Amino acid sequence: MTKNIVxxxxxxxxxxxxxxxxxxxPKESLLFTAPTKQGIKxxxxxxxxxxxxxxxxxxxxxxxxxxxxxxxLISMPFVGKRRRQAHKNVIDACVKGNVKKIIYTSLVNATDPTMPSIEKIDHAWxxxxxxxxxxxxxxLRNSQYAEAMITNYFAIADSGVLANNQGAGKMAYISREDCAxxxxxxxxxxxxxxIILNINGPEQLTITDFINIGNQATSNSVRYNExxxxxxxxxFDKMGVPRTTEGKFKKGSAAPFSSEGMVTFGQSIRNGQMAIQSNDFQAVTGRKPRTVEYLFENADKYQIGDRHVDN
Known part of the structure; x- marks a missing residue:
């Protein structure tokens, strides 16, 4: 009997x-872990x-x-030395425990040394x-979660303007659900x-393309402002978003990430360094990933949700 740990x-x-x-x-081959008893109850x-x-x-x-x-090993939700140490501990334990294979959820184009994303540093390490x-x-080098931008879209829908720094850069947005x-x-x-697998959505989109799809699905009239x-x-400062993951996050925030991570993510997209697309998702799962159109049409199921911080 195999032993598969999530x-x-x-x-x-x-x-x-x-x-x-x-x-x-088989259920008998699974072992689930969490940092608390409540999490596995x-x-x-x-x-x-x-x-x-x-x-x-x-x-x-x-x-x-x-x-x-x-x-x-699902990458931890904090950034920097603390995340690298947590990942190191898991990897060291795998080596000492005679584990055969580790699966790690990484980031698209993680090892590009010129990409400004602060997040990519920990993934490359x-x-x-x-x-x-x-x-x-x-x-598993995942593209940006579509849920993050869908939640952002609805948060600003009344204002009619989605402002960010992505410019005309493209991203093959994919749902967190499909990545999982x-x-x-x-x-x-x-x-x-x-093996390295690029887990991307079915189409490369600019943020303007993304917003237009949202408008068509919702009849809103949101426009993009670079x-x-x-x-x-x-x-982000005005929204109360902390600069780093060591800061305090508001519960229910439409942006449950650090601004340092999001701004440098936007820079990377604007630079064209995250415009990567492959068929690896379909090869692994046997089906195509959900489109952004589908996610907007079922938006209640595809929100980013509250931030979870373990360990």
Whole structure:
């Protein structure tokens, strides 16, 4: 019997993986983890093996991960040294615990040294650290979640203007749900080894294209206004968005991310450095990813939701 571990099943991404994976592999081969008992309670009731996993406790992780066939490491929601240390602890535990394969949720074009995204630094570091071990791996380089921009669209719909710094850059927006489904399929697929997969949406869109699709689906009349990076920071400052992930986030915010992350993400899109598209999602899952049009037509299901911070 194989042993497939999904970490962070209490989070937005991990909960979708936990739901989908049960239709792909036998329940007996699964082990779900979260940093608290509350986070795994519902799965334990379903008869799935569970464990409380503290990413700051390598020895504890080793005992949980021991001899696992796969471990899914969902990138942590904070940025910088603390995230790299948490990822390192998981990877070290995989090595010590004789894990065969680690699957990591990374970022589109993560290893481009010229890309300004602050987020990409941790992803590139994590990929490199894994590559330096003897672990088998799958890196899932996800495009930007469409849910983030859909939530933003509805938050500003009454004002009629969506202002950001992406300019005419393109992004193959994909739903978080599809990214999680791709992760579940990656866990279930025994034939993927030492591979990087680009998990992208079906079409490259400028933010103006994105807004136009939203207008067609909702009958709103939102227009795009390009702003400078400094103006973008000022907008987020006015919203009470913290500059870094070490700041305080408002519950229910339409932008539950750090402004430093979002502004440098916008820079990267504007520079054309995130305009990557592939058919890897379809190859892994057997179907095409959801279109932005579909997501807007079912917008109640595709909002970014509250921020989850584990460990």
């Amino acid at each position: 970490t962070g099943v209490d989070g937005n991404f991990g909960s979708i993986v936990a739901s989908k994976i049960q239709s792909l592999v 519902e799965y334990a009731k379903q008869g799935i093996k569970t464990a409380v996993a503290d990413f700051n406790d390598v020895d504890g992780l080793v005992s949980i991960f021991e001899n696992a066939d796969t471990v899914l 994590t990929e490199s650290y894994i590559e330096a071990t003897e672990l088998d791996y799958i890196f 489904i791709a992760a579940a399929h990656a866990i279930a697929n025994p034939y993927l080894h030492h 702003v400078s990076d400094d103006e973008q920071y000022a907008i």
